[in-house]
């Protein structure tokens with residue numbers, strides 16, 4: 206009897222079943238592994254093991270903060286310029302921004318490798334121009350470039366969407382009251398597009414901090430990011446548990462930054478109509 | 479009167495469609511001028527050209543003797559009260575009003591003083607810290623006016639500023655706006671499609687239709703001496719009938735000859751004749767050559783609105799005396815009740831009350847409120 210009612214409840218709320226199966230259960234697994242040793246006994250050893258990955262954490266956070274910042278610096282003006290173009294043009298520009306996202310991340314990353322490699326496309330051109338060589342692959346710069354290139358659309362998209370919704374009469378009102386182009390931007394457009402900036406930052410920061418593929422390929426194995434560390438732990442049965450612990454810490458970090466970001470966007474939302 | 483702004487032969491089209499056609503208009507200093515016309519006739523476009531948000535395809539905008547076609551909006555001494563206020567949602571009442579002064583880098587003390595002055599001008603003392611999105615329509619309106627006035631512009635453009643307000647508030651704000659204009663001496667260019675509002679507030683009314691100026695004049699001139707059937711119909715109620723002018727001071731319409739005050743037409747020139755409903759007296763049929771049958775009577779408060787069928791053409795009469803539906807009455811029209819106009823392309827389109835019904839009237843009123 207009891208079982209039947211549970212089943213019918215489940216049938217009535219497919220989204221709950223979905224969430225239990227694909228979100229709650231995996232989370233519980235992560236929790237379980239994080240606090241057990243390979244034999245399955247409870248332990249806090251994995252927490253101590255975190256200490257040896259401190260530099261990786263710091264490097265990952267630093268790189269993803271820089272990547273997010275660069276995306277913002279490039280993405281904000283881009284979104285602004287696009288939002289001011291005439292409607293037909295806007296669609297074309299947005300298409301161009303989204304186009305790379307239709308290519309698989311692996312293929313994109315491999316192409317970047319081919320371009321930046323010591324004997325690659327870029328160095329080939331430089332050599333042909335007798336300009337010497339640049340060593341790119343294996344540097345943090347290359348990884349940053351990869352992150353910015355891959356995640357830029359996630360910054361542009363939400364900012365553009367919010368900017369597009371700003372009533373054009375507000376910017377007209379500002380220039381009417383004596384604001385030139387720059388001050389219309391800083392006094393009206395920027396404050397009113399904060400919610401887009403906040404979602405853009407979140408959408409770039411989260412994948413940046415957990416990326417492993419970009420750093421492996423463009424970093425050339427010369428350093429490791431936290432995503433790589435987690436991947437490596439899970440390639441070896443004996444280090445599953447440490448991997449789970451690192452994932453857990455990452456999750457908590459991301460949740461905290463999301464919460465902080467949400468608070469910001471709530472505040473800026475409040476004053477929007 | 480000293481001219482503050484002149485529009486010279488302004489034309490503008492959007493997507494190949496002419497929206498303004500050869501607009502010529504000058505506006506005097508400290509004048510309250512109203513652009514009046516039906517929806518889509520180009521009022522907003524005219525304002526936007528003066529404000530600097532739109533460039534004319536042809537013609538010149540002259541401000542105090544200087545051509546300003548290429549001066550951008552933020553460098554013009556012209557401020558705007560937008561149709562839907564366009565208050566900055568991220569700023570409170572104080573900061574909205576202070577916006578222009580902050581841009582001018584005014585000292586803090588002066589900003590505080592002038593915002594306070596403005597708040598008292600628009601009767602919003604104590605609202606400084608309020609969130610503008612939580613204000614009522616009338617209050618937002620006042621903030622918008624204060625925000626536009628604080629930098630002492632030479633011209634204030636108002637695009638249907640009262641369109642979103644209910645009737646009572648509208649009347650109050652009309653008076654307030656008129657007072658503010660008198661107090662500050664700033665030239666007001668006001669846009670509305672409400673003829674009553676235009677007549678009661680303005681020094682000068684500009685009637686527009688189809689991207690052209692039909693008539694410019696004082697409210698009394700526009701009402702009493704409309705230039706064509708469009709203006710006669712748009713301003714107030716009008717009976718407009720076909721007539722001929724056999725000679726000066728004589729006009730023939732509805733099969734009878736009447737004495738009038740107009741002249742200057744060619745002999746037997748075809749004309750449009752306007753008779754305002756309130757100028758017609760109801761008399762017994764034997765006292766007037768013009769007789770008809772009453773087909774409808776509506777009580778309007780101050781007067782009755784009477785529709786009379788005169789030989790197939792429906793006239794409207796406004797009278798304080800009640801008449802029975804179906805009654806035969808005479809229509810008495812004196813020489814100064816008749817206004818004769820030249821034929822125009824609007825002839826024959828307006829001024830017959832055959833299809834008139836109150837319901838239609840109400841529907842179009844409802845439209846106005848929604849806008």
Ligand SMILES: Nc1ncnc2c1ncn2[C@@H]1O[C@H](COP(=O)(O)OP(=O)(O)OP(=O)(O)O)[C@@H](O)[C@H]1O
Nearest residue numbers: 492493497515516517518519520521522523524671
């Ligand atoms: N930016 C634009 N692009 C294309 N067409 C426009 C533009 N602005 C105005 N129009 C057209 O120009 C015509 C006149 O518009 P305008 O806004 O000046 O009318 P209006 O007299 O203010 O009308 P309303 O009383 O409805 O506000 C309309 O047919 C409108 O569709």
Ligand SMILES: [Mg+2]
Nearest residue numbers: 521522523637
């Ligand atoms: Mg308009």
